[in-house]
Amino acid sequence: MRLLTRTTRSVSLTEAGERLLDRIGPHFDEIESEIAALSELRDKPSGTVRITTVEHAAETILWPGLQPLLVEYPDIGVEIISDYGLKDIVAERYDAGVRLGEQVDKDMISVPICAPFRFAIVGALDHDCIRLRLPTHGGFWIWDFAKDGRDMKARVQGRTAFNTGFMMRQAALSGFGVAYVPEDTVEAELRDGRLLRVLEDWCPLRPAYHLYYPSRRQPSPAFALIVETLRYRRGN
Incomplete structure (x- = not known):
């Protein structure tokens, strides 16, 4: 029982x-x-990536390079902040910064995003110097020269100063002096004769721009995709 x-x-x-x-x-x-949907959502590239950079890199590399990516991945957003000051990207909550390779701290992961490039000293009439104002310590951009193994840095003087390359080019075009600017920003004006070169053989190649970020950060899928999109490869 x-x-x-x-x-x-x-x-x-x-x-x-x-x-x-x-x-x-x-x-x-x-x-x-x-x-499965939650897992896919976790790995799906999304979110906003904040980058501090200089005006030239923003205009010629970052924005042109990232436009197709933003079209393909509508859930990714970017903030590109142009500033000539050397930012503490960790303290100011940037995901990455873009500066010349020589300006990047050694403890950062650094990825080249262009080839080395050249600056040009250009003007239309007057040889007064048009200066670039920097936010750091209230100083001005120092002009670098090199020829036959000799390097020289010059703290130039002039009546006009601006904090954007665009305004420096406009002042040069208007005949207010010579400007020290990336060569690729004045190619059209040099071709049609609106601007003339000065001391061309003293303008050396400059180091490439690098995208940099802290080595301890764990990249999100969106950030990793942006890094690979911008990474410079020979033959690009």
């Missing part, structure tokens, strides 16, 4: 389990689908 009771209870529990399985079984596929 005792054995019969145990057997009956065992059968009863099995039947209850089957009834429960019949009820929740159809939901298993739905639960698995939801878990």
Whole structure:
């Protein structure tokens, strides 16, 4: 009699389990689908990436390079902040910065995003110097010269100063002096003669721009995609 009771209870529990399985079984596929969707969402490139950079790199590299990416991945956003000051990207909550390779701290991961390039000293009439004001310590951009193994830095003087390359080019075009600017920003004006070169053989190649970020950060899928999109490869 005792054995019969145990057997009956065992059968009863099995039947209850089957009834429960019949009820929740159809939901298993739905639960698995939801878990898969959450995993896919976690790995899907999304979110906003903040980058501090200089005006020239923003105009000629970052924005042209990232436009196709933003079209392909509508969940990715970017903030590109142009500033000639050397920012503490960790303290100011930037995801990355862009500066000349020589300006990047050694403890940062650094990725080249262009080839070395050249500055040009250009003007239309007057040889007064048009200066670039820097936010750091209230100083001005120092002009670098090099020729035949000789390097020279000059703190130039002039009546006009601006904090954007665009305004420096406008002042040069208007005849207010000579400006020290990236060569690729004045190619059209040099071709049509609106601007003339000065001391061309003293203007050396400058180091490439590098995108840099802290080595301890764990890149998000969106950030990793932006890094690979901007990474410079020979032959680009």
